[in-house]
Amino acid sequence: MTIAVIADIVASRHLADRAAAQQRISETVERVQRDHSVAAEPLAAVVGDELQGEFATLTEALSWLLLFRLALPDDVDCRFGLGVGEVRPIALDDRTIPEGPAWWAARAAIEHVERLQQRAAPLARTWIERGEGEDASMADALALANAYALSRDQLVSAxxxxxxxxxxxxxxxxxxxxxxxxxxxxxxxxxxxxxxxxxxxxxxxxxxxxxxxxx
Structure with missing residues (x-):
């Protein structure tokens, strides 16, 4: 089981300098990884304003992402979709593309947190989804984790x-x-x-x- 994370920059189109924001994010990733090196694959830019990373456990992902949000400057914020499940990398020539239920769940999760921001929880930044094929018995644990994430995001965002x-x-x-x-x-x-x-x-x-x- 892997925790796949998709992140994007909140309101990126309104940033005065997108390149500078990406640089600040990259520096923040490096700082957090020095201070709390639990990420299996630290967040890295993949396309546009999107970043991707992987963690071995949900607690490691949540602790690392907390430090990441705390370390970001005022003018840059990110939201995160976490997917719990299997990763099946696809090899293409000289590179590998992350694929599988964990990544599909992460995509669904970041779309969900974006909807939350528009309606019930404007300060929400994190959501977790279970990937296809994962044991349904983890539903209660993920519900608790999402409740924690919503409360944590409310405090940190303010x-x-x-x-x-x-x-x-x-x-x-x-x-x-x-x-x-x-x-x-x-x-x-x-x-x-x-x-x-x-x-x-x-x-x-x-x-x-x-x-x-x-x-």
């Missing part, structure tokens, strides 16, 4: 860029004192920013996602 930076640091275990020094502000200001943004829940959720990897 954060300022500084709040996201601070939350990113706390997810990695950095002290508030260290973060205050990096930002050039007081520790009290760090604490107040994190509290106002609801960061404690995000950090605790990240800890839960990564607990197995640390065991």
């Amino acid at each position: 954060m300022s860029e500084r709040a996201r930076r601070l939350t990113y640091g706390r997810c990695l275990g950095h002290s508030q004192r260290r973060l205050a020094e990096a930002e050039g502000i007081t520790q009290s200001a760090v604490s107040q920013t994190l509290a106002a943004a609801g960061s404690a829940a995000i950090v605790e959720g990240f800890s839960v996602l990564t607990a197995g990897a640390r065991a």
